[in-house]
Amino acid sequence: MTGLIWKDFMVSKRTVKAYLGIMIFYAALTVMGMFSVTFVTAFVSVMLIMLPISAFAYDEQAKWDRYAMSLPMGRSRVVGARYLFTLLIVLGSLAFALLAGATVAVTGKGDLMEVLVSALTTLAAGLLIADVLLPLCYKVGPERARPYLYALVFIPALGLFLAYRMGIHIDTSWLDRLARSSPAAVLGLFSLPLLAALALTFVSYLISCRVAAGKEY
Amino acid sequence: MTNCIEIKGLSKSYGDFALKNIDLTLPGGSILGLIGENGAGKTTTIKCILNLIRRDAGEITVLGYDNIREEKLAKQDIGLVLDECFFHDTLRPLDVGRVLAPAYKDWDGELFRSYLKKFGLPEKKLIKEFSRGMKMKLSLSAALAHRPKLLILDEATAGLDPVVRDEILDEFLGFISDEDHAILMSSHITSDLEKVADYIAYIHQGEVVLSDAKDAILDSYGRVGCTAAQLEAIDPRDILHTRRGAFGCEALVADRSAFARKYPMLLVERTTLEDIMLFVAKGETK
Numbered sequence: 001m002t003g004l005i006w007k008d009f010m011v012s013k014r015t016v017k018a019y020l021g022i023m024i025f026y027a028a029l030t031v032m033g034m035f036s037v038t039f040v041t042a043f044v045s046v047m048l049i050m051l052p053i054s055a056f057a058y059d060e061q062a063k064w065d066r067y068a069m070s071l072p073m074g075r076s077r078v079v080g081a082r083y084l085f086t087l088l089i090v091l092g093s094l095a096f097a098l099l100a101g102a103t104v105a106v107t108g109k110g111d112l113m114e115v116l117v118s119a120l121t122t123l124a125a126g127l128l129i130a131d132v133l134l135p136l137c138y139k140v141g142p143e144r145a146r147p148y149l150y151a152l153v154f155i156p157a158l159g160l161f162l163a164y165r166m167g168i169h170i171d172t173s174w175l176d177r178l179a180r181s182s183p184a185a186v187l188g189l190f191s192l193p194l195l196a197a198l199a200l201t202f203v204s205y206l207i208s209c210r211v212a213a214g215k216e217y
Numbered sequence: 218m219t220n221c222i223e224i225k226g227l228s229k230s231y232g233d234f235a236l237k238n239i240d241l242t243l244p245g246g247s248i249l250g251l252i253g254e255n256g257a258g259k260t261t262t263i264k265c266i267l268n269l270i271r272r273d274a275g276e277i278t279v280l281g282y283d284n285i286r287e288e289k290l291a292k293q294d295i296g297l298v299l300d301e302c303f304f305h306d307t308l309r310p311l312d313v314g315r316v317l318a319p320a321y322k323d324w325d326g327e328l329f330r331s332y333l334k335k336f337g338l339p340e341k342k343l344i345k346e347f348s349r350g351m352k353m354k355l356s357l358s359a360a361l362a363h364r365p366k367l368l369i370l371d372e373a374t375a376g377l378d379p380v381v382r383d384e385i386l387d388e389f390l391g392f393i394s395d396e397d398h399a400i401l402m403s404s405h406i407t408s409d410l411e412k413v414a415d416y417i418a419y420i421h422q423g424e425v426v427l428s429d430a431k432d433a434i435l436d437s438y439g440r441v442g443c444t445a446a447q448l449e450a451i452d453p454r455d456i457l458h459t460r461r462g463a464f465g466c467e468a469l470v471a472d473r474s475a476f477a478r479k480y481p482m483l484l485v486e487r488t489t490l491e492d493i494m495l496f497v498a499k500g501e502t503k
Contacts, residue, residue: 001319003315005313007305059305062305062306063301066299217270
């Protein structure tokens with residue numbers, strides 16, 4: 001299984017290098033004060049969570065699945081390797097957010113809480129997208145799963161936009177009050193979506209295993 | 218001598234195509250050549266052996282293990298080379314070793330590197346820069362590096378030049394010098410199989426139409442060249458298939474010697490696996 005995770009990292013190396021370039025560009029703009037650190041950490045989280053989806057595309061290009069399913073490890077382990085890769089990406093994103101948070105705390109150029117809350121929220125959203133898309137990639141392949149990705153991203157965004165246009169506002173002043181009184185409680189609260197997404201990852205894994213078990217390669 | 222593969226009554230239907238009641242046996246220390254036209258069912262048979270597709274009926278035993286219930290055990294001793302190189306273009310041969318090593322309990326990194334060296338494959342070159350021959354050699358190196366007992370090759374020599382093919386065929390012959398080893402080799406290049414195979418199974422439209430020792434087939438089968446009038450005079454029970462062309466007729470016979478004794482005026486020649494395939498696929502039964 002470790003070999004397959006290593007393979008995912010190796011084939012994603014090129015994409016990561018490209019992302020790194022973009023990250024450096026945005027980091028430079030952030031230092032110049034054109035972007036907030038929050039934006040960059042959120043952006044990085046979303047970019048990284050797309051790596052497992054890209055890995056499916058690379059596998060499809062190499063027709064790797066037929067070979068992988070011929071290895072003596074069973075289909076559930078092949079699927080498990082992809083999920084572990086996803087979780088390692090989440091850990092990497094968290095580490096980046098913590099690093100950005102620490103930088104903010106040391107330099108005093110931003111709100112630490114805002115950075116962490118933003119990272120936790122975007123990671124939860126990103127992992128949720130992965131939870132839905134991974135079984136779909138196993139079922140229909142990465143190409144046909146792509147429209148679902150757009151739907152997952154744009155439908156909620158459109159909903160929020162329409163709600164805003166219709167004058168529906170959600171009162172979030174209680175959050176500010178909570179942040180002032182107990183920052184730990186805010187972090188705990190914003191960790192919940194990520195924890196829920198992690199729990200859903202397990203369900204997603206079981207669904208993917210079922211899909212892979214029934215599939216013909 | 219134990220059997221490395223035993224297939225009994227294998228059936229698989231796709232609606233417009235069906236694999237029907239396939240029986241095959243691959244004894245240890247031998248090479249079984251699987252021949253047949255495109256879409257005849259060779260790859261489907263191999264996929265069933267590897268449990269990549271669900272069979273409708275039948276039993277498959279690989280190296281004494283049931284291929285579904287004991288899939289992981291069976292696959293530990295299978296080396297696989299398929300018609301394409303499945304390794305990502307952005308990987309290097311050494312990366313392939315790192316990817317596959319944890320999957321096999323007997324993976325030998327040194328052996329893998331020695332095969333890379335033997336086949337002249339640069340360890341650190343990107344796979345996308347490899348020729349087709351190099352890619353197939355890489356697949357073969359990966360297939361052999363965990364010391365398998367059974368090699369399954371699906372069109373592994375297709376598209377390779379004669380020199381590379383010969384090099385790879387030599388490797389196969391070396392592999393089966395161990396009585397516990399065996400090779401199942403599907404190929405369109407029947408001349409390769411005539412060179413190395415011990416047994417031949419011909420799958421035509423999802424059915425095994427011929428299965429025997431290669432030497433028995435080539436020693437026994439014959440091709441008769443004759444005129445249309447001579448063909449008409451032959452007892453239909455003495456010929457298997459016929460072909461009629463602008464310049465004469467041909468017939469495939471199962472027992473060359475017996476035919477020559479019965480029809481001394483007709484010339485019966487040795488035949489090739491390709492001829493047999495052409496007679497069965499394109500010929501007529503009299």
